[in-house]
Amino acid sequence: MKTSENPLLHELKGLLREDQVSVNETVLEHHSKDESYHPESLPDIVVFPENTEEVSTIIKIADRTHTPVIPFGLGTSLEGHVIPYDKGITIDFSQMNKVVEIREKDFLVKVQPGVTRSQLNKELKKYGLFFSVDPGADATLGGMAATNASGTTSVKYGVMEDQIRDLEVVLPNGETIHTGNLAQKSSSGYNLNSLYTGSEGTLGCITELTLKVYGIPENIVAARASFPTVNDAVEAVVSILQAGISIARVELVDEPSIRQANLFSDTEYKEKATLFLEFHGNEPGLNHDVAFTEEIVADHYCEEVFFEKDNAARNKLWEARHNLAYAYVHGNPGKKIMVTDVCVPISELAGAIRHGRETIDELGVEAGIVGHVGDGNYHALLMIDTNNIEEVKKANLFNEAIVEYALKCGGTCTGEHGVGIGKMKYLQKEHGKALDVMETLKAALDPKGIMNPNKLVSGKRGSI
Amino acid sequence: MKTSENPLLHELKGLLREDQVSVNETVLEHHSKDESYHPESLPDIVVFPENTEEVSTIIKIADRTHTPVIPFGLGTSLEGHVIPYDKGITIDFSQMNKVVEIREKDFLVKVQPGVTRSQLNKELKKYGLFFSVDPGADATLGGMAATNASGTTSVKYGVMEDQIRDLEVVLPNGETIHTGNLAQKSSSGYNLNSLYTGSEGTLGCITELTLKVYGIPENIVAARASFPTVNDAVEAVVSILQAGISIARVELVDEPSIRQANLFSDTEYKEKATLFLEFHGNEPGLNHDVAFTEEIVADHYCEEVFFEKDNAARNKLWEARHNLAYAYVHGNPGKKIMVTDVCVPISELAGAIRHGRETIDELGVEAGIVGHVGDGNYHALLMIDTNNIEEVKKANLFNEAIVEYALKCGGTCTGEHGVGIGKMKYLQKEHGKALDVMETLKAALDPKGIMNPNKLVSGKRGSI
Structure with missing residues (x-):
């Protein structure tokens, strides 16, 4: 041009x-x-x-x-x-990738939207601080805010929305606003922080973020526990939460996914349904939690549990977990990945995963299951040849089936990835008339429909 | 009629x-x-x-x-x-005051809006659960959601918004929506939970709430620590937070307010600037936190510290704290209470309270200062004879001065009470162009302006 x-x-x-x-x-x-x-x-x-x-x-x-x-x-x-x-x-x-200000005493950091989470954490480490949200990918903080990302640590520290103290947003008319302030809490007017978080660029452009950060915990212990079945692993998680143990991470990795991880990450983890866990806290409190957890997993037929107290082993464990999607992509050249993302009430999680696995088998697709099980959020990883109509159709059928199941038991079609283009078809069923409210918001705040059009909502004014 | x-x-x-x-x-x-x-x-x-x-x-x-x-x-x-x-x-x-459903395993409860927090906690206790938000007053949960209330426990458990999983809302056209779902997290569309929370009845009527609840902690220890000055007490709080101690409550009560409490609650607390603290957790972890806290407060010239481990003494302590506003009202018959509500970044709190006290003295008004100091939120309690123009004027001048100070250091005019009619005049200064976004939201979602009109926003369409 x-x-x-x-x-x-x-x-x-x-x-x-x-x-x-x-x-x-x-x-x-x-x-x-x-x-x-x-x-x-x-x-x-x-x-x-x-x-x-x-x-x-x-x-x-x-x-x-x-x-x-x-x-x-x-x-x-x-x-x-x-x-x-x-x-x-x-x-x-x-090009907007600067850490603008670190307010150590306030546990706050101001960043431009192009800063990645690993870049931020490298900077924060000098101050004994860390940013908690960890979606696996080394995404930008602007993108993570736009999708309300979460990930492995959200069971303790919350999702992206929980970390946002203020956003600078350029509105669709080019004007700039701030959605919040630097105080820990506020009841001053409508909650614009939360409205723009997760709005996927459909209401404006985030140009600066003020985020909550945390002191690096005094002690961290990671663990890997393998179970005879996915069901046993999930039930163990429910029991851990019921016991009031303050767990910082609890990830499910099923047998096929452990196999994929071993191939890609050069690990030799037992090829069984596995929980990756992490505990943060003061030493005596943490030791108590760890001992209690050992008892609980044993009650759920845990076959072996390894604790990783040193940094290197712990990092290897989480790296293997984070690289899982890439492991699948790497292991299936020429294919593209569909990562499903339903989230259900914790009491429904075991049933939802069972239903997911059964549907995988019925449809004859290949998929691994992993999940932020402390939040009731699980992902199936499906490798698709997008040129193979049958394969695409089966993947979509699978996704529809598990979304349907999640919605029936009070869950959501997306726990952390967002709507984009892929989940729009489920919103009417999930939100009913509330989708009209969302359409009304879009029409009011982006009247010309220029911001990331035809994502999240249709842009047609709702009936309210 | x-x-x-x-x-x-x-x-x-x-x-x-x-x-x-x-x-x-x-x-x-x-x-x-x-x-x-x-x-x-x-x-x-x-x-x-x-x-x-x-x-x-x-x-x-x-x-x-x-x-x-x-x-x-x-x-x-x-x-x-x-x-x-x-x-x-x-x-x-x-008349809509029923606890509809307790989902023990999901740590969720569904209630009608007229249920009060003490009514809910009485019900939850049977299940070993509790609802965390505690604004002092035994308010209804509908009202607490409408103002995004918080209070003494928010430093650990978060504010009202953090507990809301779903709201049933009747819109201004009479249609009913659900703003969320039962899953722990969601990235499915605009965050309507947070939009309606804190909207003060200006966008619709909340008719049902699904709220997050918590297991009653294994161990609870409360403490009362007195300091030579308010400044020492506040600096001690900053150090406690910096140390990463997981504190469940930390309340400042200044000397005049302790005096008022002693009069009303039949306590004999030392008439000094005092912190009321509470710790929740497993026994060894909690003991570690308590010992560490003792060291920290000693570093900040703490004069004496009492730990209350049994229920009765602990309840007496928090009752005295909760009854403070009533103590002031009771002690000043014929007067009405103004409770200011600024919230500032924690690093600015000591300065803000010092400025508040100086302004009180300059204006010659009488006021006690209390605060949820772990959040950077403090209240001045002023008793006003509303028929005395001079007294009303001084109280308003005081409020304006501390709001001005809070906004200058990145804070908010209201940490937890909300805008209502009293804080509307500060919103332009606090939010700038973002207030236009709020006005636009009001105009879009309540086009006839019938819902609690002339509260929070003016109802005139914003310029965006």
Whole structure:
């Protein structure tokens, strides 16, 4: 595309540096996909702003020209959130990647949206602090806020929403707001922090985040416990929670997934349904929790349990867990991954996973099951040849079946990945008339429908 | 008012039982005020629905007739939230006071909005569970959700918003939605739980709540520590938090307030700046935390510290704390109470309280200071003769001064009481353009402006 042929490109190039505006094929390609099975689609233009003012300028132009705007972090989304099906301008936040301020005494940090969680944690470590949310992927904090991400530590520290003290947001008209403040709590007006968190770029662009951080725990112990069946492992988790043990992480990895991890991560974990656990706390309290947990897992037929107290062994364990999705991708070249994401009340989790496994077997698909089981959230990992219609159909049937099951028992179609394009079809069933409220919010706050259009909601005004 | 003279009253009486619709002077009077200094104003009619369908019916009539609707719990609000300045129908939820379901294994409870927190805790105790949010007043859970209440335990368990899994809400058009689900977490669409929590009845009526509850801790220890100055006490709290001690409650009560408590609660606490603390946990972990805390408070010149391990002494301590506002009211007959409510980042708390005390002295008003200091939230309790213009003026000047100070250091004008009528004047300064977003939300979700009008926001559409 030549600049002269495109007035939008021309205008953007007039306002930003040459290297901040791109229509290069490789760059467009890089912004045409995420880590999911959803089909690719190119944006018209990719821009790389360096500050909020530039984001505001870009969005004002988009507003005036009714051009779609897609905020882009690192493209680790799993439901097509960042794929520009309606074309338009993709705003890549990789140049807004500064840790702006660390307020040690307040346990707060201010960051730009392009900062990744590992980058932040490296910075925080110098202060004896850490950022708790850990979705596995080394996503950007802007992206994690946009999808209300969570992950392994949420059972103790909460999800992304729980960490957000303030967001700077550029609205669809180019104006900039702050959604919160620096205080620990507030009852001052409607909760805009939570409204923009999880809004998936459909209401505005996050340009700065003030996040809650934590002191690195005095003591950390990780453990790996293997069980005869997934059911035993899940029941053990329910008992641990019932006992009031303050667990920091509790992850289920089923037998096929342990096998995949061993292949990829060079581990020799017993190929059985396994819980990866972690405890944080002061030494005597933690020892008490660990001893109590050992008793509980034994009651649930645990076959062996290993405790990892030193950093290296602990890191290896969590690395193996985090690399699981990549292990599946790596082990299935040419295929794409579908990661399902239902979340159910904890009392329903064992049944939900049983139903999931049965459905996998019935449909004859191949899938591993892992989960943040302390939250009632489990993922099935399905490798799909997207050119094989039958395979795609079966994967979709599976996803529909487990979503249906989750909704029936009071759960949700997505515990942490968000809606994007992939889960929109389930929202009517999940939310009923509340979906009208969401459509009304979208229409009111993005009246021209330019912000990440046709994601999360349809953009058609609701009936209320 | 005769039924025949008022078609609205006539219609309501046709749909509800005789005793569910009242224009009785005493009943109207009872619904004309809250616990604050804000002037009274009578509603036209008070209704007492018994279920969601009746609430829906009432609101459909209000919608059709453009009649203001004011949801009313127990009238314990502190900023005039429930006072019907625009007249209309007050919906009293006292007949919707059932604990609907306790899901022990899921740590969830479903309640009607008129259930009070003490009523709920009495019920939960049978299951070894408790509901954590404790604002002092025995408010209804509907009211607590509407104001995003918090209180003494929020430093550990979070505020009202953190406990809300689902709300049933009757919208201003009479339709009913559910804002969430029963899963521990969700990324499914805009966060309606948090939007309706703290919306103070301005977007709809809460008719059912599903709330997170907790296992009663294995061990609880309370403590009372007195310090030479408020500043020493606050600095001790900062150090406790810095040390990573998991504290369940930490309340500041200044010297004048201890005096008031001793008078009212028949205690003989040392008349010094005092921290009331509480620790929850397993025995060895808790003992470790308690010992560490003793060291820290000693470093901050603590003069004496008492630990209360048995239930009776502990309850007496928290009763004295909870009754403080009533102690002030009781000790100042004929006066009304203004309870300020700023919240600041914890690093700014000592300065904010010092500034508050200096301003009290400068203006020559009388006030005690108490606070949920672990959250950076403090209250000044001012007794006002509302007929004395000079006294009212000084109280308002004081409130303005401390709000100004809080906003300057990144805080909020209200940590937990909400906006109501009393804090509206500060919202422009606190939120800037974000207030336009709030006005836009109100206009979109309550287009006729019938829900608790002229509270929280003006109801005039924002400029976005």
